[in-house]
Amino acid sequence: QVQLQESGPGLVKPSQTLSLTCTVSGGSISSGGYYWSWIRQHPGKGLEWIGYIYYSGSTYYNPSLKSRVTISVDTSKNQFSLKLSSVTAADTAVYYCASQVVAASGNWFDPWGQGTLVTVSS
Amino acid sequence: EIVLTQSPDFQSVTPKEKVTITCRASQSIGSSLHWYQQKPDQSPKLLIKYASQSISGVPSRFSGSGSGTDFTLTINSLEAEDAAAYYCHQSSSLPQTFGQGTKVEIK
Numbered sequence: 001q002v003q004l005q006e007s008g009p010g011l012v013k014p015s016q017t018l019s020l021t022c023t024v025s026g027g028s029i030s031s032g033g034y035y036w037s038w039i040r041q042h043p044g045k046g047l048e049w050i051g052y053i054y055y056s057g058s059t060y061y062n063p064s065l066k067s068r069v070t071i072s073v074d075t076s077k078n079q080f081s082l083k084l085s086s087v088t089a090a091d092t093a094v095y096y097c098a099s100q101v102v103a104a105s106g107n108w109f110d111p112w113g114q115g116t117l118v119t120v121s122s
Numbered sequence: 123e124i125v126l127t128q129s130p131d132f133q134s135v136t137p138k139e140k141v142t143i144t145c146r147a148s149q150s151i152g153s154s155l156h157w158y159q160q161k162p163d164q165s166p167k168l169l170i171k172y173a174s175q176s177i178s179g180v181p182s183r184f185s186g187s188g189s190g191t192d193f194t195l196t197i198n199s200l201e202a203e204d205a206a207a208y209y210c211h212q213s214s215s216l217p218q219t220f221g222q223g224t225k226v227e228i229k
Contacts, residue, residue, distance in 0.1 A: 047166070047209055047220040062217040063123075096165055106213025108156040108172075112165040 002027040004097045004113035012091075012120050018084040022097030022113060023077075029055045030075040035100050037109065038071060038082045040093040048093075053080055054102070087120045094118075124148050126210050128221035136229045141197040143224045145210035150190045154214035157186055157195045160223075161206045169208075170195065202228050 008020035022036070029036065037052040051061035053071045061069045070083040084091060094117050098109040125148040135141050145155065153173040158166035168177050170186035173193055183198040197204055205228045210221040 046223045047211075049218045049220070051217075060216055064217075100213070105152065106154045106215075106218070108168050108213065109158075109166070109211065110168040112167075115165050 002099060002111055004099065004111055006095060006097050006113045006116040008116060008118070010117060010119060012087055012118060013122050014088055014120055015086055018082070018087050018091060018118055018120070020082045020095055020097075020116065020118070021079050022081070023079050024099075025078070028075075029073060029078050029080065031055075033102055035102055035107075036071075036073065036080045037098045037100065039096045039098055039109070039112075041096070041115070042090075042093045050082065050084075052100075089120050092118065092120045123217055124151060124212050124215055124219055126212055126219055126221035128208075128210060128224050130224060131222065132225045132227070134227045134229050135200050137202060138199050141200050141204075141226060143195040143197075143208055143226075145188075145193040145195070145221050147191045147193075147212060151212045151214035153189050154212055155186075155188070155193045156211045156213065157184075158209045158211065159204075159206045160209065166209060197226075200226075200228070204228070 003025045005023045012018045035052040038050040053059045053073050068085045073080040094115040096115045098112040100107040100109050127146045155173045157170040159169050160166040174186045185196050187194050207223045207225045209223050
């Protein structure tokens with residue numbers, strides 16, 4: 001059973017780069033068949049999909065964040081990562097990693113990590 | 123981008139009552155619509171996939187229906203443990219999007 005766990009700094013200064021890692025256990029990223037996503041949730045608000053990566057390294061980013069987002073994968077560590085540059089207070093949110101089976105008509109997110117709160121503040 | 127609009131935003135319900143949450147898409151998405159439950163301080167949990175398909179381990183009082191642009195999540199005979207926020211999600215086209223959420227409170 002695949003499990004996901006986010007890790008990274010809980011506090012980032014404005015204008016700096018937010019960096020998070022998601023460690024996958026119970027399955028191998030390199031086996032293929034899954035997209036690996038980052039999703040965020042502003043305090044008390046709804047969910048925003050940031051983007052995903054396939055094990056090959058191909059990515060898709062939400063156009064709303066595309067200019068600042070990089071998602072990468074390290075199959076040797078069974079991890080994928082998020083970098084968000086030039087952060088402001090508006091990037092304060094709980095960040096989740098999640099996976100979804102690759103399918104022509106898209107698919108649901110399951111499982112999700114527990115989420116990690118990142119606060120942007122000086 | 124496909125916009126998902128849920129209604130209502132908030133609902134206060136008595137136990138054993140029936141709850142209906144709707145999700146309307148700004149364009150047709152077939153059946154590529156999924157529902158999640160999120161309890162306070164927890165990550166979202168998948169409730170229904172592809173508009174109406176049940177998920178193993180999810181109580182049978184949760185059901186979904188709809189296709190195209192109009193979808194419904196129904197909770198039959200609400201229980202206290204169902205107090206949560208509920209979100210719809212479309213995977214039909216990129217970027218993937220979520221509804222704004224519906225908070226269900228137990229009276």
